[in-house]
Amino acid sequence: MNIEEKNGSTVISKTSDYEPGKNWRNYLIGRPLQTADAPQQTIGKFLGLAVFSSDALSSVAYAPQELLLILSIAGTQALHLALPLAIGICVLLAILILSYEQTIHAYPDGGGAYIVARDNLGELPAETAAAALLTDYVLTVAVSISSGVAQLISAFPGLYEYRVIIAVALVLVVMLINLRGVKESGIAFAIPTYYFLAMMLITILVGFIRFFTGSLGLVPNAPMDIIGMRQTLEPITLFLILKAFSNGTTAVTGVEAISNGITAFKEPRSKNAGETLIIMGFILGSMMIAITFLANKIGALPSDEETLISQLARTIFSGTGILYIGAIVATTVILIMAANTAFADFPRLSAIAANDGFLPRQLTYRGSRLVFSRGIVSLAAIACFLVIIFQASVSRLIPLYAIGVFLSFTLSQAGMAHRWWKSGHLKPGQVIKEPGSDVIYDSGWHYKMVINGFGSICTFVVMVVFAITKFGDGAWIVVILTPSLVAIFSLIHSHYKRLAGQLSLENVNPLPRVAHQKVIMPISGVHKGTLAALRYAKTLSEDITVVHISSDPSENQKIQEKWQIWGDGYRLVMLDSPYRLFIEPLLTYIQEIDAKKQPNEIITIVVPQFVPKHWYVNMLHTHTADTLRRVLLFRKDIVITEVPYQVD
């Protein structure tokens, strides 16, 4: 305990004696953690790649497949376009990697799209980035889990009809794990990620060996449900190619993850994070091209029944043996890890945005396990909703996915470009203070501005292409949703700002002392509870008016007589209520008194309140006090005091 006296005020600081007890939640999510328990561990590049790349790397499980799906509409002869498109996507990836590399060095404390947009572009772009990212995280969960379930179904077709329930169950499991709190720096992340990379490496290597030795055949018993059922083929138009390209760009989702998590890296953290980003980009690009190439060679076709990865593994490993199962399990697990990443990012971003006043403040509250529990639960609820609505179908979810991602890329890089421009107009040594990271002069600002600016333009174009080509397939939902979210965030922000202004103590004169207190005490009868309330009322004022609302005149006489014995001479008003109402006549009476109030006079309503021992007994009583409070709270200078009277 620390006692400090200053300017006549005593301030006592101490730690609360409260200790959390045991309850059912402890079994589910673990014992409460103190704020001081927050982990401070940092990680190197090897673990960093595992922790932050599952979202990006797992994209290869669905991006090539969705790309091929669109091309297949134009028939098998269109499939040769897949490889050039995959290479185009890798170029886009390279631009993004270059661009984010610069962000990582400029924001050593973490430079997600929201922070960069907020610091460099202003309020509206920040709100837009928040809307885009939050949508994106929700879809990452829905798409990754659905794709994971699709992999499982490929290996165990009998599970097909349970896909939605399996997907929802997986979302809830990941939610629970996150409510317990995951240490992002754990070795637990490294095993599945490197296992996935190993399995992909083996699959691709064996695939190429068999291809070059000529022993790689076509997919045996290829699923026929897509192509087989199509009656007429569409022509190969530019629109179709762009649509296929759009689907493929979902491969680059998750690239920004490292820029959010720079603080988790060992020093020099920007350097380590940047190098990890480049390694990740290289792996992702190679896998994208290799998988597209091999899928083409074996004649794999996208299907609802069997994923591309499954067809690939089945063909390369000549059957569904141990290596096949290994590849499927690895893919499923990495996809669940990707969902897990969103469970770390969504609550963290909500908390940052809430702290900035764009979202309800409650989202900044960290639960008993030091995680932003409310954000985690919200994310799980919305993701489950999407999974159910879209029946866990990756193809139906994809049109909603990448717009948010590319919108956040665009804003982030535009923010960076603007930051370089500001940086270029500083003198060496001059500093612009910013919450995220201070701007200092950078001699290479021209060059860097061009890179980020070009990246921004590229991602903007991709976003527009995506929105147009996928509009009818579901992208319209996001096109409507994003501005709506931005509008809501703006309203919330202006509410908090207005409130802060109204509560601010700047230019405020001290309030005049209360000159007089008037007490009004509604009673239903004269009994012990009434007397306890009267005893309290006497400590407030001598100006006490007791009011009885009477619906039943036959009881009036009894109440008056009792009051004359027990009322200590205080005034009793018997209000006849011809409509047998209670609250309304009382309110009318209080308003009449209120209207005659003097300046600096306060009216206190003292309500005698029964408190039964058991809550269910409340059903046997009316709850006047509750109703009264709800209505009177809105009046100025009326205070409601409940004097509880406990009965057994």
Added chain:
Amino acid sequence: MNIEEKNGSTVISKTSDYEPGKNWRNYLIGRPLQTADAPQQTIGKFLGLAVFSSDALSSVAYAPQELLLILSIAGTQALHLALPLAIGICVLLAILILSYEQTIHAYPDGGGAYIVARDNLGELPAETAAAALLTDYVLTVAVSISSGVAQLISAFPGLYEYRVIIAVALVLVVMLINLRGVKESGIAFAIPTYYFLAMMLITILVGFIRFFTGSLGLVPNAPMDIIGMRQTLEPITLFLILKAFSNGTTAVTGVEAISNGITAFKEPRSKNAGETLIIMGFILGSMMIAITFLANKIGALPSDEETLISQLARTIFSGTGILYIGAIVATTVILIMAANTAFADFPRLSAIAANDGFLPRQLTYRGSRLVFSRGIVSLAAIACFLVIIFQASVSRLIPLYAIGVFLSFTLSQAGMAHRWWKSGHLKPGQVIKEPGSDVIYDSGWHYKMVINGFGSICTFVVMVVFAITKFGDGAWIVVILTPSLVAIFSLIHSHYKRLAGQLSLENVNPLPRVAHQKVIMPISGVHKGTLAALRYAKTLSEDITVVHISSDPSENQKIQEKWQIWGDGYRLVMLDSPYRLFIEPLLTYIQEIDAKKQPNEIITIVVPQFVPKHWYVNMLHTHTADTLRRVLLFRKDIVITEVPYQVD
């Protein structure tokens, strides 16, 4: 306004200035009525029969049918037992009429089973009567409406699949009418009742004429769904006959209605009511026998597709012409009227029982239209529930129906028998005061006691027979439900009695004056709302402790500094909350202070409370005050005061 001073107390009596405004409910149920608006009109025998007999008379729509239904299980040759059974039921009816005739004269202010049991048999029988009657009223609604819908379906078979929804809609319409309030003395009741009687008279007369002239054939195209589908016939056992008899006794339900409503009759009201009862009994008995006889003659068989009344009318009127439709409509309307009777009785009985402390007191409250709205809505809700569960099938509802009726008959008549016994042991001129009706010496007490006693035994036997024969068909529900209800009523009663004892001012010493007030004021920050609350707290005491629960130590410094400027020198306690909780550390702190409390010291918790203009803004704020109040109400001598601070 009336001001009265007595023993130093001023008592002001006046009528509230509150006037009800217009709202949506006015359109649905009409403008609010003053208590003084209650109708005082009385009616003669002609209208009295119409108002109080719909429940009893409408029973002929289902009782003969359900009787035949059981007999038909033993094949067509068992159907000749129907007429003797119907005659037996009429004997039972005669006994009941004689018995109730005596009740009506003994209780000129209304002598329902509950009042008679309460005044003459005691608490437990009164609770049992209440349970039986309330169950009975609910089933009257469910059975009558379901039977009404069955009549409609007979005429319009296309409606069969909508029967449940039609029944629920009808219940809700009757509910709405009753929420508006029905004048029981209205001519509106006479038209449908006498229309029904006229249609029945025509049907039966034409039926007999055609029977005696030999032109009454069999039912053309008789529905075959019951007999036709039966594979094996059951033998005619005593059990089967008793079961059929039990089903038929549902004809006497509703006989007690007049004894509840005696006050509605013109003087001499007991005489008028008694004569009305006898007329009703005569009509009911004749219809029961006539319908059973004719149904037998035309070979009518009970069916799910077509009611007995419909088969009868269709055969007698040779087709589905205007007379047929007229008979069906009359039957449907009288059944709906019967349900309406229950809507008058259930809420009235609930209110009486609630006033006696057996049911929640809220049921005594009369709504804006002077009706017991809560009872009306409860009845509709439970009846709809039954209709849905039993799919509006009369045959499936019947096993639940008559037990409650006969239980209340038994208790009522046993109560009367006991009353006559008491009466016989009085000296002429001696009086036993009772709430329902005073007991005076009656010279014919022996004779009257035997009549009521015999009636009681008869109805008891019927009840037991009913319960045994229909046990497996659903009567078990009532056998379990009735004692459960009695137990609940007992618990409620003992709660109210205990509460009254605890609140009673007998043998109470005046409370000592409050010696000291301690104020604890939890704050989340130092702002205008805090200062408004502090200003109020200063009117209570100088012993004020302001508590800030701190989850974020970075804000502590700012709050302390602000407090040193604005806190007027009052003590500030900064409570560190390592688990980031708010309520729990605050409660622990309050408990620590509470434990050190002096005698006659009161702790007031002053809670600064934001009040936003719009309720939905509340989503953006935490509701500490609500949680705090919920937890602290249970502690003695802790008072919670909310000081609202309105923000725009």
